[in-house]
Amino acid sequence: MTGHDLDGFRGEVRDWCRAHVPADWRRSQTGATDPEFVRFQHEWFQQLRRAGYAVPHWPREYGGGMSLPEQIVLYQELAAHDAPRLVLAFVAVHHAAATLLAAGTDEQRRRHLPAILDGEIWVQGFSEPGAGSDLAALRTSARRDGDGYVVTGQKVWASGAQYADWCLLLARTDPVAPKRRGISYFLLDMRSPGIQVRPIRQATGESHFCEIFLDEVRIPADGLVGAEHAGWQVAQQTLGAERGLTMLELAERLGNAGFRWLLEACERADPGGRRALDDAVVADRLAALEIEIFGLRALCRDLVERHEAGVAGPADASVVKLYYSELLQRVTDFGTEVGGLAAHTTLRKPMSSGWESGAWVLDFVGSWEWTIPGGTSEIQRTIIAERGLGLPREPTGT
Structure with missing residues (x-):
């Protein structure tokens, strides 16, 4: 074009x-x-x-x-x-679609992609109480039983599970295999008997995250995605959907609405007529954040273009994720500071917004979500060091 x-x-x-x-x-x-x-x-x-x-x-x-x-x-x-x-629709449009297009059968694609366009909602059932950052340590089991599988276990941090029609589920099908080689990937109908969803009340008052309890839940054999025991490889297709354009969208939102609310907070006069922006230290920090946001947007666009061209590096997505998540914390922390006591009285935010709503305390608390899921900041730094910079791997023991 x-x-x-x-x-x-x-x-x-x-x-x-x-x-x-x-x-x-x-x-x-x-x-x-x-x-x-x-x-x-x-x-x-x-x-x-x-x-x-x-x-x-x-x-x-x-x-x-x-x-x-x-x-x-x-x-x-x-x-x-x-x-x-x-x-x-985020999980459906990005994670479910990426998985189905990369590893699903023709029948799975025909069944679900049109349904997603009609409004089918999906949730990601990966993390567990003992397998968050170390996802491969999951213990939810799926045993073969006749023409299907029977699944038992627990998932946690399942965003939006209370609304979901279907779930992208990882479960262990070979308990004795090395942990990354005994996992299978399933499409789970959330209306199946034996499923219980419990929303988790968060510090912000929302219940965005949920626990999913699975008690002898049957999944038909055609719910398996990819080969049995090869779910770890399929999951990489799912997680790869978090790279590129999804990060570019978040960066653009932070650079537009997010920075606009921050600038307005700095320009707002207090009862004495003073503006935070008139303070040289505040103006300097605001300028520094604007430069960082400009850099983030450029970095995201560069990642998208190189990923499309097939020349992205093995740690590039980790660089972007780490930079965005920690910059989001700095921006919302500064907004909370500039907003003063009044910011602490704003205890509601638009449900269809992201982490740049201008409800600074809620945005700041929510920003910590981004340094944990999808690989904590510590894990991202390890990936950058080992895969990006070629540094020696961390020792695994004495």
């Missing part, structure tokens, strides 16, 4: 956003009930779908087909116009 064509596409997306992004969505989604949140997310997803913007990264035959430059423009404009995030 030429630069002129891309400018035309940007104009189309910009016009669509002006006409369709709900002007009052932040107000209506603040304090929304679960049914109101689910209804809003479904309606917003279908608006994006009708415009051809819901799954731009999917193959054309499944409703996508946008070029990489077009996808970058789309996410930039959605962020610039403060569009709601697809919170509810």
Whole structure:
């Protein structure tokens, strides 16, 4: 696509956003009930779908087909116009789709990809109480029984499980094999008997994360993705969906709404008429954060382009994840500091926003989520050291 064509596409997306992004969505989604949140997310997803913007990264035959430059423009404009995030559909659109396209059968793709476009919601059932950062240590078991499998175990930190129709599930099918070689990957219908979902009450008052208890749950044989015992390799396709454009979208949102709320907090006058921005130290820190955000956006775009070209390094995604998550903490921490006591009284935020809502205390508490899942910051640094810089591996014992 030429630069002129891309400018035309940007104009189309910009016009669509002006006409369709709900002007009052932040107000209506603040304090929304679960049914109101689910209804809003479904309606917003279908608006994006009708415009051809819901799954731009999917193959054309499944409703996508946008070029990489077009996808970058789309996410930039959605962020610039403060569009709601697809919170509810995120796992389905990215993780489930990536898994099905890379390792699923034709029947699995035919069954689920159109259903996702119609609103099917997915949850990721990977982490366990004793297998968070060390995912391969999971203990949920799946034993072969006739024409299917019987699964027993527990999952935790399952985001949005209370809304989900289906689950991407890792379970151990060979208890004696080395831990990465005895895992299988399943598609689990969340309406199956024997499943119990318990939302976890968080410090923010939300219940975004959940526990999933599995008690002798049957999964048909056609729910297996890839070969039996080869689930670890399939899971890498799932986790790979967190790279590239998903990080670019988050970076663009931090650089648009996030920085805009931060600037407004610094410009707001206190009862005595003083603005935080008039303090040289505050102005200096604000400028430094703006530079960091600019660098993050450039880094994300570079990763996306090199990943598309097949020349991304083995630790590049870890660099971006580490940089984003810790910069998000610095931005929200500064917003909380500048907001003062008033920031601590804002105890609700829009349910369809990300971690840049301007409710600084809630955003700051939520920002810590990003330094833990998907590999903690410590694990990311190890990956960068060993795979990116070629440093010796850490000793495993004496």
